Amino acid sequence: MVKEKGYFQKRRILNNANYLNLTPVRKYQHEINLNGNVVILLPRFRGVLSQRLLQPRLKNPYIKIELDIIGSKVWLLTDGKTIVKNICTEAENQLGNSIHPVHQRVTKFYSQLYMQKLISFTEILKK
Secondary structure, eight states, X not given: OOOBOOHHHHHHHHHHSOGGGOOEEEOSOEEEOTXXXXXXXXXXXXXXXXXXXXXXXXXOSEEXXXXXXXXXXXXXXXXXXSOHHHHHHHHHHHHGGGGOSHHHHHXXXXXXXXXXXXXXXXXXXXX
């Protein structure tokens, strides 16, 4: 897991930044199902003690979040090095007109992932 800056520092950076110039970073692993969609693997327990004691007794140690086609393409384009603007143009090249207001849809998708703490941005990570 990646360490982040404090709440107020993150807010100051995100309020002053243009969303298209941020670099998203995935926080969790993923797998690709039979349909070709991405399934995000979110651990049921994040604490060290609960992972050791409770997770081995569970049938599945992960909560699975399945993304649609557009979300899957955008998730796979998220590599921690590419800015959102370039991800938007690449997604538009791959998906065509099905993702028509591309900047709005991708930035909304990333903001939802950020609010659910599934991604972070390199600009707000501690150095």
